[in-house]
Amino acid sequence: MKKVFKILGVILLSIIGVLLIGLIAIAVNSPGKLEPLKDKDGKEIPGSLAEKSFTEIGGIQQGFFIRSENPENPVILFLHGGPGSPEFAMFSPLETSERLEKYFTVCYWDQRGAGMSFSNSIDTSTMTLDQMVEDTRQMTEYLQKRFNQDKIYLMGHSWGTYLGVKTIEKYPDNYAAFIGIGQISNQMESEKIAYNYMLQHAKEINDKQDVKRLQKFDPNAADFPSLNYLGSARSLLMNKYRIGIMHSDDFAVSELIKNLMTFKGYTLSEKLYFFKGSLFSLTHVWDYVENDNLNETSTNFRIPFYIIHGKYDYQVSHTLALEYFDNIEAPEKEFYTFENSAHSPNVEEPERFVGIVREIASN
Numbered sequence: 001m002k003k004v005f006k007i008l009g010v011i012l013l014s015i016i017g018v019l020l021i022g023l024i025a026i027a028v029n030s031p032g033k034l035e036p037l038k039d040k041d042g043k044e045i046p047g048s049l050a051e052k053s054f055t056e057i058g059g060i061q062q063g064f065f066i067r068s069e070n071p072e073n074p075v076i077l078f079l080h081g082g083p084g085s086p087e088f089a090m091f092s093p094l095e096t097s098e099r100l101e102k103y104f105t106v107c108y109w110d111q112r113g114a115g116m117s118f119s120n121s122i123d124t125s126t127m128t129l130d131q132m133v134e135d136t137r138q139m140t141e142y143l144q145k146r147f148n149q150d151k152i153y154l155m156g157h158s159w160g161t162y163l164g165v166k167t168i169e170k171y172p173d174n175y176a177a178f179i180g181i182g183q184i185s186n187q188m189e190s191e192k193i194a195y196n197y198m199l200q201h202a203k204e205i206n207d208k209q210d211v212k213r214l215q216k217f218d219p220n221a222a223d224f225p226s227l228n229y230l231g232s233a234r235s236l237l238m239n240k241y242r243i244g245i246m247h248s249d250d251f252a253v254s255e256l257i258k259n260l261m262t263f264k265g266y267t268l269s270e271k272l273y274f275f276k277g278s279l280f281s282l283t284h285v286w287d288y289v290e291n292d293n294l295n296e297t298s299t300n301f302r303i304p305f306y307i308i309h310g311k312y313d314y315q316v317s318h319t320l321a322l323e324y325f326d327n328i329e330a331p332e333k334e335f336y337t338f339e340n341s342a343h344s345p346n347v348e349e350p351e352r353f354v355g356i357v358r359e360i361a362s363n
Helices: 001-027 088-094 129-146 161-168 188-203 208-214 227-240 252-263 270-292 319-325 350-362
Strands: 049-057 060-068 074-079 105-109 151-155 174-179 303-309 332-339
Touching: 049 129, 049 208, 060 129, 074 129, 074 161, 088 252, 105 129, 129 151, 129 161, 129 270, 151 161, 151 350, 161 174, 161 270, 174 350, 188 208, 188 270, 188 319, 208 227, 227 270, 252 270, 303 319, 303 350, 319 332, 332 350
Parallel strands: 074 105, 074 151, 151 174, 174 303, 303 332
Antiparallel strands: 049 060, 060 105
16 A cells, blocks of 8 residues: 555656646746847848736736737738637747738737736626727727827627628728628637538538537537536537648647747746636627627628638638628728638738738728
8 A cells, every 4th residue: 555655656746747847848948028020041121129017907917929020011910819819929939931020010909808908807797899899999090100100900800700800990091901801790600610611521421429519518508608508619620620620630629729829929927827818708708799680780881891701710600701791881991712711811821821911001
């Protein structure tokens, strides 16, 4: 018996040791400062901008990153997805030399309740769509003033497309154009389409475990899609079937988590709060997306409207985005299908993505 306890003690100490080593490694990679922009030879680009900043927006301190090879370039405000999932830390290691920052000054803002803009003291009553639209306006006006830009470009991804649509409806004069990546339209219907596709696919490949996993949930239930479903079967199987975050065969969510943990722009505490902020935001804001059909509420715009969407995207339906595009009235509009992408065409096909954004800006 003593020998058993001794072995268990060694195993426990080993686990604790591994965890401590991991925590130390994360801490070392968490100075809370962005690395400078570098060229293809690894040399810092003269005159470039790579900063982490905070400013008061909507009565609270909110954080953001700004990067640009030339700060005189046009400005893009990027609205991340989720809600509550800032993407820059996870996706920046995947960038190529053909990045937006080569042609634009890009602000990656952590929205209220997410990332650097989360705190335990945040008032939950402020987690409303109206407040987040106002936050977006204030972040926009900060960028306009700082970079002396009359209008900037608003770019949203996933949840960010929903927030972006509601913002340009109310404050069109601040923006040169809107660019939606993985454009939300009728998310409740999108979730049902995705569920049915995954269940049918699981049956076709005779994956009994996944069929069982999905059949725990009822797409016709009043609480569908529940947070439990979103965080379990939906997330797991969308990525397994290559219809979620990325379409690539070698994509793994664990790589994004690794990228986040080794990202130098966040401090250790900001990394630890990242996941809490994500759940906090999803809990308080998801209902807005779930209960709205943009085909009925938001179709008329006073600025150009562009959609960039992956062909294999079921996280936000490509088919429904096309239908929404047909219903949109705008001074100019265009829909770009990315044939080799799922929900992240900006990362999956970066050269084409950057080329299209440059084309939009030249109009």
